[in-house]
Amino acid sequence: MKVCVAQVDILETMTPLQFNAFRGYLSSSSGFQSAQFRKVEAILGRRDSRMAGHLPPDIQAEIKDITSRNSLWDSFLDYLTKRGYVLPADVVGRDKSVAYESNAAVQDVLLTVHQKDPESAMVSERLVDIDEGIQEWRYRHVKMVERTIGHKMGTGGSSGVEYLASTLFNPVFKDLWEIRSRF
Secondary structure (H helix, E strand, O other): OHHHHHHHHHHOOOOHHHHHHHHHHHOOOOHHHOHHHHHHHHHHOOOOHHHHOOOOHHHHHHHHHHHOOOOHHHHHHHHHHHOOOOOOHHHHOOOOOOOOOOOHHHHHHHHHHHHHOHHHHHHHHHHHHHHHHHHHHHHHHHHHHHHHHOOOOOOOOOOOHHHHHHOOOOOOOHHHHHHHHHO
């Protein structure tokens, strides 16, 4: 993730005039329309029926298929179950296509993991690293867009900076963040 985030440094070498000199060639293309990014989000666990609606039907079908299966978060919960941790049945057996909601009982298990199981705690911390990296990339993207086009409409027709800013501080692995204040 750190390598991806660092790529923003290269884009930030362009002045607003330089970016606007070729912006028109982008037509309606934007990161919002990135099938690959939407797939990554779905694999991690983001479940939002709107996230693929603007993509071609074949890509929508792929993302729907991805969201019907275990996400990385679901796989982590399965891993914990296989290591002997008891998680709520409604969490483990939930509809995987529906967004995961933070769960106090899962958070209690995660605290136990951190206190007594260094290997599983390390895995959970790598998930935090991934989540933090995505959030850092989003923030750098917002600031790059603001620096380059200000508050103009986004290349793909979104509200630009305002839309991008609305995606900040929205982690995928919410339970791992919520337990921080309980250590």
